[in-house]
Amino acid sequence: MSSIQTVGIVGAGTMGNGIAQACAVSGIRVVMVDIAQAAVDKGLATIAGSLDRLIKKDKLDAEGKARALSLIQGSTQYEDLKGAQLVIEAATENEALKVKILQQLDGLLAPEVIVATNTSSISITKLAATTQRADRFIGMHFFNPVPMMALVEIIRGLQTSDATHDTVKALAETLGKTPITVKNSPGFVVNRILVPMINEAFFVLAEGLATPEEIDEGMKLGCNHPIGPLALADMVGLDVCLAVMNVYFEEFNDSKYRPCPLLKEMVAAGWLGRKTGRGVYTY
Numbered sequence: 001m002s003s004i005q006t007v008g009i010v011g012a013g014t015m016g017n018g019i020a021q022a023c024a025v026s027g028i029r030v031v032m033v034d035i036a037q038a039a040v041d042k043g044l045a046t047i048a049g050s051l052d053r054l055i056k057k058d059k060l061d062a063e064g065k066a067r068a069l070s071l072i073q074g075s076t077q078y079e080d081l082k083g084a085q086l087v088i089e090a091a092t093e094n095e096a097l098k099v100k101i102l103q104q105l106d107g108l109l110a111p112e113v114i115v116a117t118n119t120s121s122i123s124i125t126k127l128a129a130t131t132q133r134a135d136r137f138i139g140m141h142f143f144n145p146v147p148m149m150a151l152v153e154i155i156r157g158l159q160t161s162d163a164t165h166d167t168v169k170a171l172a173e174t175l176g177k178t179p180i181t182v183k184n185s186p187g188f189v190v191n192r193i194l195v196p197m198i199n200e201a202f203f204v205l206a207e208g209l210a211t212p213e214e215i216d217e218g219m220k221l222g223c224n225h226p227i228g229p230l231a232l233a234d235m236v237g238l239d240v241c242l243a244v245m246n247v248y249f250e251e252f253n254d255s256k257y258r259p260c261p262l263l264k265e266m267v268a269a270g271w272l273g274r275k276t277g278r279g280v281y282t283y
Contacts, residue, residue, distance in 0.1 A: 003085065003167060003170070004028065004085045004086050004167065004170075004171050004174075005028065005029060005085060006028070006029040006030070006031065006083050006084045006085060007019075007023045007028055007029070007030050007031075007084055007085075007086050007087070007088060007171075008030075008031045008032075008033065008080075008081035008084035008086070008087035008088070009023075009030060009031070009032045009033065009087070009088050009090055010033050010034075010078075010081075010087065010088070010089045010090060010091055010101055010105070011033075011034060011089065011090035011091040011092075011118075012032050012033075012034040012039050012040050012042065012043025012044075012074070013034075013039070013043065013090070013091075013092075014046075014144060014145075015090045015118050015142060015144065015146060016032060016034070016043060016088075016090035016091075016118075017032065017043035017044070017046045017047050018050075018142065018144065018145055018146025018147055019088060019090060019118065019142055019146050020032045020043070020047060020072055021047045021050055021051070021068070021146065021147050022142075022146055022147055022175045022176075022177070023071075023175060024047075024068040024069070024071040024072050025051075025060070025064070025068045025147075026174055026175050026176060027067075027071070028071065028171075028174070028175075029071050029073075030071060030072045030073065031073045031075060031080050031081055031083070031084060032044075032072060032073070032074050032075070033074075033075050033076065033077065033078060033080065033081060034074075034076065035076065036076065037076055040074040040075065040076060041074070043074065044069075044072065044074050047068075047069070047072065048065075048069060050147055051064075051065040051068060051069070052065070054147075078104060078105070078108055079108070081105070081108065081109065082108065082109065082110075084109075084113065085112075085113060085114065086113065086114045086115075086116060086167075086168070086171065087105055087109060087113060087114075087115050087116070088116045088117070088118055088140055089101050089102060089105070089115065089116070089117045089118065090118040093119065093120060093121060093122070095122050095127075098117060098119065098122060098127060099127065099130045102115060102117070102127060102130055102131055102137075103130060103131065105131075106131040106132050106133060111132075111133065111136075112136070113133075113136070114133075114136045114137075114138065114164055114167060114168065115131065115133060115136065115137050115138075116137070116138050116139065116140040116168060117137075117138075117139055117140070118139075118140055118141060118142055119139060119141065120141055120188075120191060121186065121187065121191070121244065121247060123157075123184055123186075124137070124138065124139040124155045124156070124157035124160070124184040125157040125158045125159065125184045127157070128157040128158075128159050128160070129159070134157065134159035134160075135159050135160065135161040135164060136161065136164050137157060137159065137160060137164070138154065138155065138156060138157070138160050138164050138165065138168050139153070139154065139155030139156075139157070139182075139184070139188070140152060140153075140154060140155075140168060140172070141153035141154075141155060141188060142177075143190075150176075150177055150178045151177065151178055151179075151180065151190070152172040152175075152177045152178070152179045152180075153179075153180055153182050153188050153189060153190060154168055154169055154172065154179045154180065154181050154182065155182045155183070155184055155188055156181065156182070156183060156184060157184050158184065165181065169181065186247055186248055186251040186252065187244065187247070187248060191244060192248075195241055195244045195245060195248070196245070196248070196256070196257065197229055198229045198230075198232060198233045198236075198241050199241065199245050199257075199259060199260050199263060200229075200260075201215055201219070201228075201229035201230050201233070202230075202233070202260035202262050202263045203260045203262075205230065205262060205280070206260060206261065206262035212230045212280045212281065215228060215229070215230055216228020216229065216230050216231050230280040230281075231280070231281065233263075233273060233279065233280060234273035234274050234279035234280055234281055234283075235273065235274055236273070237272050237273050237274075237275055238263060238266055238267050238271065238272045238273050238279050238280075239267050239272045241263065242259055242263055242264060242267050245257060245258075245259040245263070246259060266279065266280075
């Protein structure tokens with residue numbers, strides 16, 4: 001059983017409101033903070049809509065929705081996070097911004113409060129070192145969409161204590177998630193395997209071994225993946241895939257992480273996938 005009764009969340013965007021919903025549905029109080037009231041309101045509206053969809057699927061009743069929403073407090077004031085035993089930073093994937101937020105939290109929160117980051121790529125050890133509570137700092141990498149995805153990567157920095165790890169792992173289980181414990185390393189586990197696979201699919205495409213449709217069909221039927229790697233790249237954004245490969249290439253200094261030239265070419269063309277209407281496929 002987790003000892004956490006109240007969770008603070010910084011960021012009311014896709015990940016932040018998803019984490020807030022997962023906590024509230026599990027009976028945990030949430031304080032969700034964002035800079036602008038409009039962002040907070042949008043986050044709360046997204047949660048309400050998501051709970052409505054669960055009601056339609058008979059996974060929740062109206063009473064459950066009301067109870068979950070009553071447990072979430074939206075705010076634009078960091079001060080309101082003081083009652084939390086754990087605060088999760090879920091801001092944009094930008095190191096300078098995260099460091100600024102983490103240092104602000106560090107100065108505000110009591111020493112025993114655990115601080116977690118939902119980063120998908122930034123070093124936990126490095127972020128921990130910018131705070132005065134490195135032993136009580138950890139990575140909690142949720143997957144999108146948070147309410148549906150069972151996995152949480154719990155990433156230990158070099159400094160993370162066993163007690164911090166165990167508390168956060170117990171919380172993930174309370175949320176009905178399946179946590180896996182990961183050491184700090186670029187891309188952690190899932191993206192470290194996934195993005196190079198996507199990159200390799202671009203090499204296969206560039207070599208003309210098969211059409212995009214056939215490559216995706218091959219991986220769906222041959223590996224039981226719900227979506228093929230090229231269609232997934234279009235969903236994630238080709239620019240994002242390229243950025244991640246560049247990080248691995250620089251961090252590991254290993255040629256096996258060399259971004260595929262076709263991927264670079266398509267990003268240069270502005271063919272970034274679904275968000276631009278054209279990637280490997282046309283939308």
